Amino acid sequence: MSNTLLTPALARCRRLFLRNHVVDINIGAHAFEQGHPQRVRINVDLYVPLACSTPVDDHLGEVVDYDFVREAVRERVGRGHIQLQETLADDLLRALLAHPQVLAARVSTEKPDVYPDCEAVGVEVFAFKDGVTAGALGPQA
Template sequence: MITALLHPQLMDCRRLFLRNYEVMINIGVHEFEKKGEQRVLLNVDLFIPLALSTPQHDRLSEVVDYDFIRETIARRMAEGHVHLQETLCDDIARSMLDHPQVRAVRVSTMKPDVYPDCEGVGVEVFRMKDGI
């Protein structure tokens, strides 16, 4: 995964990120998981070409707003129960790439309350737009 971040097409990008965004979501394949929400930590990195994200007039309209990341996650959560973290990561990544300024995305999810003897279990995915 780290080598993907060294891809030549990302060298002229700015990285926007959301770290350890804690949400309560209906997720899991087990019956007991389908009866309530679980705590999930989300991390998102957006890679945006500097040419599309370097403000000339110090205005929000010149960059990708952080609200876009949170709103995209909220829309996916509103779709209802998801069985797998892999599905959640893929869905969020796909939606992030729909933004015209986003060249690549990295999304990770972690369920911190699954096992008492570790920090958490999770999934990470990295995607670039086709043709890049």
């Protein structure tokens, strides 16, 4: 079980996820990385209160659409070269938390082609929306 599920604020949330979304990104701080897109694998978890993500009429408008996550990635990547994975993860996290229904989010980025002796190098970040604390029951409690 994920430790985040033990957090009271997330107990009444639905977790939406995007797994292993692979995009070619102009990313890297080293000179040899400039101008050469690299594969980056992105994983996202969104925590949305059940009270605003449980469909009644089985319509897409009643939930957070997965296209929102892919669009956030596309928009950030489209802005141009990114030096650091930390910057990419932080920018995505801010964009995802801006959605009115998202209470918390986790973003990880991985570069799978950096070193021949490991699967990937990456970074992960997790945050609650401003004004929500880990011990809170959240706005929909």
